[in-house]
Amino acid sequence: MRFSDPVSTVIPGLHGRVLGVLARTDRALTGRAVAGLLHTPGSASGVQKVLDDLVKSGVVTAEPAGRARLYTLNREHVAYSAIDQLARLREILLDRIRAEVKTWQLPAQAVWLFGSSARSDGGVDSDLDLLIVRPDHVNDSDPRWLEQLDTLAAHASTWAGNSCEVVEYSAHEIRDLVERGERLATELRRDAIPITGTTPHRTLTRKAG
Structure with missing residues (x-):
């Protein structure tokens, strides 16, 4: 896309x-x-x-x-x-991603679109970048969680025609990004588009968590 x-x-x-x-x-x-x-x-x-x-x-x-x-x-x-x-292909794609994430056995705290696909400056060779915020109580090695991520990446890539890159952080790691003033937190706060769960603005502030 x-x-x-x-x-x-x-x-x-x-x-x-x-x-x-x-x-x-x-x-x-x-x-x-x-x-x-x-x-x-x-x-x-x-x-x-x-x-x-x-x-x-x-x-x-x-x-x-x-x-x-x-x-x-x-x-x-x-x-x-x-x-x-x-003209609404991106919105239709986000609706599909949202619908799939809502079926997850282990719900994500948030799913955001970020990078060039969120800024609308990406071409057909650009990646579809998704950031998943994992709840702290979910183990990052839980097979159910990993299967959800892999399935979403495969489906999103098929739907969009772009390679889907999933970046995952726990809620605690997101708070650390904010506290350290990492550039990624600033970029996400500026560009990320919420698909489901808590919004970037609410999550990526020093008041969060």
């Missing part, structure tokens, strides 16, 4: 990136504004050609606004639901 441009996972090139921009907003945008919102830059002429193509197909509508034209995704088009699903 391209975490920065999920639509491009299935619709490669500038067409997918332009559709991704339009799918993320209800506002009408000029071609210049669309080009400015691309995660990976595209030429103004290239963006305009893509918009013209999408208008011809009816997927995008265009309205005059002075000397410019304003573009919006046509949400009545039969293709809209598919485009919307593609």
